[in-house]
Amino acid sequence: MPSMDLSSPHMLNLEQSSMIPWSGGGERIYAAVGGACLLQRAGELSVVEYGLDRVLQTVSFVSYGGVQLGPWWHEARVDWLELNESGHLLLFRHTRRRLALLRIDTGEKEIIGSGVSFVQWIETSDAVVAQTPTHLLIWYSVWEPQCVDMSECVSVSAVSVSERRVLLEGGQIQAIVLDEHRLAFNSALRSGDLKDCAQYLDAVSRSADVGSLWCQLAEQALTGYDVEI
Numbered sequence: 001m002p003s004m005d006l007s008s009p010h011m012l013n014l015e016q017s018s019m020i021p022w023s024g025g026g027e028r029i030y031a032a033v034g035g036a037c038l039l040q041r042a043g044e045l046s047v048v049e050y051g052l053d054r055v056l057q058t059v060s061f062v063s064y065g066g067v068q069l070g071p072w073w074h075e076a077r078v079d080w081l082e083l084n085e086s087g088h089l090l091l092f093r094h095t096r097r098r099l100a101l102l103r104i105d106t107g108e109k110e111i112i113g114s115g116v117s118f119v120q121w122i123e124t125s126d127a128v129v130a131q132t133p134t135h136l137l138i139w140y141s142v143w144e145p146q147c148v149d150m151s152e153c154v155s156v157s158a159v160s161v162s163e164r165r166v167l168l169e170g171g172q173i174q175a176i177v178l179d180e181h182r183l184a185f186n187s188a189l190r191s192g193d194l195k196d197c198a199q200y201l202d203a204v205s206r207s208a209d210v211g212s213l214w215c216q217l218a219e220q221a222l223t224g225y226d227v228e229i
Contacts, residue, residue: 016050044077080119084126089142091128093119099130101145112145113137118158125183126190129166131158136166140179141186151176185213194221 018037027041036056039046046058058077081092083104090102099113113119119130130137136158138149156171164183166176181204188197197217201210220226 018048018050019053020048020055082121084121084142085124086126089126091119091121091142101142110145112139112142112148120161122161122164122178122183125187127178127183127186129158129161129178136176138166138178140182141190143190181210182213185210185216189216189220192224194224194226 027039030038035050037048037050039048044058047056049056077095078092079095081090083090088104090104091099092102093099093116097115097117098111099116099119100109101112102109113130113132115132116130119128121128126141126143128139128142131153134152134154136151136153139145156168156173158166159169160167164178164180166178168174168176184200185197188200194217201213201217204210
């Protein structure tokens with residue numbers, strides 16, 4: 001990767017420089033800011049301390065549909081980001097392959113995966129599929145990032161998600177079928193349609209194990225004082 005030489009010959013009577021990996025162009029350089037250098041480019045502001053050959057922090061400002069999302073601090077550039085269909089959740093991946101989730105309404109950010117090479121929203125849902133070097137990760141509702149299904153997949157690579165299937169290459173298994181029951185249930189639960197949730201679980205209770213979903217529905221109903229459910 002190309003590098004950039006940042007020098008400070010007039011700062012505090014010290015001759016210090018930093019050599020950092022850098023690609024692209026169009027940046028603005030503010031070379032004397034309290035012992036550091038500021039690099040501004042394409043909605044990001046990076047901080048480099050003279051004498052250290054690395055970027056200390058980067059703050060991003062992202063606009064979507066005329067609305068500014070951020071700022072938030074992170075230590076590497078963002079190479080992929082995408083909103084869910086409702087526009088309430090933003091997923092983005094650092095160049096260091098860490099996957100982060102940003103809640104638009106509160107501004108809360110959480111790292112939910114590391115070493116992520118592939119990530120994709122599942123259409124018409126708040127579900128996400130991602131892959132690390134050792135596991136395939138499926139969040140049927142990324143609103144609860146701690147609830148993730150993990151499957152070992154050392155010799156295969158996820159390439160896309162289509163028609164509720166994760167398509168794979170490099171192994172004997174060509175696809176993993178997603179759980180339609182959980183996708184439909186989580187979508188209805190998130191929209192607050194508890195009666196539809198109950199009717200749906202009644203309809204599939206003979207053909208699927210939905211005990212844990214009934215527990216989620218009961219908890220949501222108690223929270224909303226919905227005694228009918």
